Amino acid sequence: QVQLVESGGGLVQPGGSLRLACAVSGLNLNDYNIGWFRQAPGKEREGVSCITNDGNTRFKESVKGRFTISRDNVKNTFYLQMNDLTPEDTAVYYCATGGSGLYGALVRRFYPYWGQGTQVTVSP
Numbered sequence: 001q002v003q004l005v006e007s008g009g010g011l012v013q014p015g016g017s018l019r020l021a022c023a024v025s026g027l028n029l030n031d032y033n034i035g036w037f038r039q040a041p042g043k044e045r046e047g048v049s050c051i052t053n054d055g056n057t058r059f060k061e062s063v064k065g066r067f068t069i070s071r072d073n074v075k076n077t078f079y080l081q082m083n084d085l086t087p088e089d090t091a092v093y094y095c096a097t098g099g100s101g102l103y104g105a106l107v108r109r110f111y112p113y114w115g116q117g118t119q120v121t122v123s124p
Helices: none
Strands: 005-007 009-014 018-025 036-041 046-051 057-059 068-074 077-082 091-097 120-122
Touching: 005 091, 018 036, 018 091, 018 120, 036 068, 046 068, 046 077, 057 068, 077 091
Parallel strands: 009 120
Antiparallel strands: 005 018, 018 077, 036 046, 036 091, 046 057, 068 077, 091 120
């Protein structure tokens, strides 16, 4: 059984930082794409960042230069480091895994396994 457990969300002021973690059990992250998505109230869930199984990374345009994605193969955990946060980053953040390759790597429907979501709120 594949399980993804997220941690690290919270309330932060604009300009602040947070690091999200996603601990995975039941599969080897080395073999699959990993991704972070987010969903703001009233909006569709969107891809934020991913690492493909062969090491390619992609970022949503608005987070480039501010967010970093990484993977710890020993802990089977991946991370999203978020810096210089703005109110527009406020959303529920989800981690996901499954699939492989660059095609669709930031597309929700290509990921079969999901975390429970963690709230990130950026507010003064």
